[in-house]
Amino acid sequence: MMAGDLPLDVSRETLAKLEIYVEMLRKWNVAINLVAKSTLEDLWQRHIVDSAQLAEHFGDVTGTWLDLGSGGGLPGLVLAIIAQGQGRDLHFHLVESDLRKATFLRQVAQRLELPVTVSAVRIESLAPQNADVISARALAPLKVLCSHAARHMAADGFAIFPKGSHAAAEIDEARAIWDFTVETYPSLTNADAEVIKVKNIRHV
Template sequence: MVDNGFSNGLNVSRETLEKLEIYLATLKKWNPRINLVSKTTISEAWNRHFVDSLQIFDLASTTFGWESWCDFGSGGGFPGLVVAIAASDRKQHTQVTLIESDQRKCTFLREVARACDVAVTIKNVRIEEVPALGSCVVSGRALASLTKLLEFSEKHRDPDGICLFHKGQSVHKELEEALQNWKLDYKLHPSLTDDGASIVEIGAFQRGK
């Protein structure tokens, strides 16, 4: 088994690691054809994509009890499909929904889910077209501005749920812009994979200053 320090600081089972190795092998096979992630990050995929995804699963698990999770613009499955694998191996009865408008990427997601024997719901539509999901947790990575993510979340998150969004060095600027039109109860969690990045956790929010 290849670990590469992957489990350091994270609660990752041996079964999860084995499934993620299958995931990585499938990613390497498919990526040249449909560009699921940047080619420059493949060699660092454990840290750049898998640990980066698992850290928000651990964050949600320690701060919030949840039964449903919605991932916006899932792309190559980060973080949503990694969350589904980790939740399954911890015997959490969780409904994970992946929303991705690109049909080819949805085909990849289904292939990984099949190979890893994990149950997920994959919706091959635009986020705006999905009926309200009422999810306990919503996530999004490398997808849109914080303001846009809040618009999506307003429809799809349960009022008592949380949002967990990966953000890079622009996080403070995006927060400043969002606060011009939204009232937010938020926290910033330092990323485990990038010194300049953060996970934005949002509790209560509503339109207006």
């Protein structure tokens, strides 16, 4: 893996931390299904680069980045590593109900000294977070994600979700329930996929 493979410039220290994270992910994946075993051969492109592309949306945001259904730390841990390397004033709150996966997330955060808090709870039982940014990857349809985001997002915050080839259909389905502002961006890892950025979420 070379830094040039990432969708943005990162320091050697950041790349080194990403490599340690990948090493831990591979090790733990033997016992815990953090990512599908069929994706391990292409782990960097399928998971690391796919998560890292969301860092293009850091902008000047500060405060709390809430990552829902963090699983193996995608995109939460990847973004925390990149944000730390850029000296950003961002704290990452990772929510993962599976206790074993939550333990993995804490172990990585501790080893890499990341600005990360892990909550091993179901999203539905999480107190409102007033987060500046919310992310989720391969968690739920947009209509469900809008429900989570409406509860946990600050009034001037935004949510960002990588989505597959059915992104447009998910947006249409969500609009039957929710009113929101949406921007879409082409995925850097899949020509058929998109990244959806959502703001101003309100019930219809």
